[in-house]
Amino acid sequence: MSEDPVRSGKFGDYGGQYVPEVLMPAVEELADAYERYVLENEDGFVDEFRRHLREFGGRPTPLSHAANLSERYGTEVYLKREDLLHGGAHKLNNALGQVLLAKYMGKERVVAETGAGQHGTATAMACAYLDMPCEIYMGRTDVNRQRPNVFRMRIHDAEVNPVDAGSGTLKEAINETMRDWATNVEDTHYVVGSVVGPHPFPAMVRDFQSVISEELREQSREQLGQLPEAVIACAGGGSNTMGAFSAFIGSAELFGAPTGAHEPAPDVDLLAVEAGGAELGVDADEGYAPNSASLTTGSEGVLHGARTKLLQTDEGQIVESHSVSAGLDYAGVGPELAHLVDEGRVTPVSVGDDAALEAFHCLSREEGIIPALESSHAIAYLEEYEGEGPVVVNVSGRGDKDLDTVIEESAERDLDVAPSMEVFEQ
Numbered sequence: 001m002s003e004d005p006v007r008s009g010k011f012g013d014y015g016g017q018y019v020p021e022v023l024m025p026a027v028e029e030l031a032d033a034y035e036r037y038v039l040e041n042e043d044g045f046v047d048e049f050r051r052h053l054r055e056f057g058g059r060p061t062p063l064s065h066a067a068n069l070s071e072r073y074g075t076e077v078y079l080k081r082e083d084l085l086h087g088g089a090h091k092l093n094n095a096l097g098q099v100l101l102a103k104y105m106g107k108e109r110v111v112a113e114t115g116a117g118q119h120g121t122a123t124a125m126a127c128a129y130l131d132m133p134c135e136i137y138m139g140r141t142d143v144n145r146q147r148p149n150v151f152r153m154r155i156h157d158a159e160v161n162p163v164d165a166g167s168g169t170l171k172e173a174i175n176e177t178m179r180d181w182a183t184n185v186e187d188t189h190y191v192v193g194s195v196v197g198p199h200p201f202p203a204m205v206r207d208f209q210s211v212i213s214e215e216l217r218e219q220s221r222e223q224l225g226q227l228p229e230a231v232i233a234c235a236g237g238g239s240n241t242m243g244a245f246s247a248f249i250g251s252a253e254l255f256g257a258p259t260g261a262h263e264p265a266p267d268v269d270l271l272a273v274e275a276g277g278a279e280l281g282v283d284a285d286e287g288y289a290p291n292s293a294s295l296t297t298g299s300e301g302v303l304h305g306a307r308t309k310l311l312q313t314d315e316g317q318i319v320e321s322h323s324v325s326a327g328l329d330y331a332g333v334g335p336e337l338a339h340l341v342d343e344g345r346v347t348p349v350s351v352g353d354d355a356a357l358e359a360f361h362c363l364s365r366e367e368g369i370i371p372a373l374e375s376s377h378a379i380a381y382l383e384e385y386e387g388e389g390p391v392v393v394n395v396s397g398r399g400d401k402d403l404d405t406v407i408e409e410s411a412e413r414d415l416d417v418a419p420s421m422e423v424f425e426q
């Protein structure tokens with residue numbers, strides 16, 4: 001592998017290509033396509049990608065001033081509205097990029113894993129738009145808790161394969177998708193849904209998502225007259241996180257970016273909010289973590305093709321993770337994010353299930369925006385934020401998909417802030 005960090009996929013001690021022999025030709029072919037089409041804009045790939053983001057995705061997404069939250073927290077709060085991207089989450093940025101790349105590579109079929117169903121939906125939408133057959137693997141637990149997204153994927157004519165192994169969540173879905181890819185490498189591209197997996201996925205997915213922070217910088221200059229004091233984003237695998245942070249770090253710049261949009265901005269604090277779940281820590285005896293906070297409490301190991309921070313036992317067994325939000329429920333995290341935390345450039349923090357549910361209701365009531373449960377973690381962190389602002393929170397997606405879960409979980413907890421649903425009772 002090359003020594004250049006962008007092209008080698010090594011982020012300090014993390015990253016790499018830990019894949020079975022049978023997948024090596026596929027990741028090497030993909031790394032070559034990434035360099036040519038994404039980094040060097042061969043055949044105008046990035047120009048076409050940017051056009052689809054505008055015309056199909058509806059970019060740029062707004063940066064909205066949240067007047068009521070600003071008053072509540074005594075600091076100017078702005079929201080980067082990825083919930084308004086077509087499909088309702090940031091996932092489309094990456095799905096469009098990878099499905100388009102699959103076409104440039106001459107692939108005839110794509111497979112993808114999904115947790116909350118947002119990446120699966122985004123991939124199904126991009127495949128319908130770009131005319132590419134699509135098959136999605138999704139854990140059985142997630143199929144049951146994210147039904148609206150399963151309907152959406154099917155309506156876009158994607159095959160949805162439920163995965164019954166293990167806890168039936170994202171980890172098992174990734175394993176199954178890897179297995180499919182390994183069997184069908186010749187004609188199939190695996191659209192990985194976050195900044196995880198073997199090189200080139202972490203770098204490539206970050207580059208496709210970097211449009212978030214590229215826009216955010218321009219919009220901050222125009223609307224705030226300055227860069228924000230901090231950017232707050234939730235972290236599952238970390239793709240909306242890296243998308244919201246990368247232009248401030250200077251770790252990605254695609255063709256066509258405005259001048260200076262990716263200059264490193266070390267004064268902007270970057271806060272990655274993990275799912276604190278019910279409590280922090282790993283119960284090694286039970287093989288269970290009641291959270292998904294790999295940056296805060298994880299240790300180094302290899303998962304899904306990359307060295308990174310993981311929730312695991314002392315013997316290296318990956319434990320079952322937990323979060324009320326399906327999209328954050330993952331025992332690992334992107335290798336670049338793990339590295340940036342070690343370097344001190346990104347600060348990891350965590351927010352528990354209860355606080356995330358409260359933030360979901362708070363944003364819905366105070367600003368008229370129903371956030372995804374994933375994004376609600378980032379919003380909840382405003383309760384603890386002590387800076388003076390202005391601060392930007394990345395609203396990675398909208399929460400329609402979470403309504404059943406939120407209503408059920410709020411009732412179980414008797415949350416004061418949750419509205420009563422007695423309208424349904426006779």
Ligand SMILES: Cc1ncc(COP(=O)(O)O)c(C=O)c1O
Nearest residue numbers: 118236237238239240327374397
């Ligand atoms: C709306 C939303 N935000 C965040 C995430 C977490 O993924 P990532 O950490 O890759 O942004 C998901 C995952 O499904 C999601 O649907």
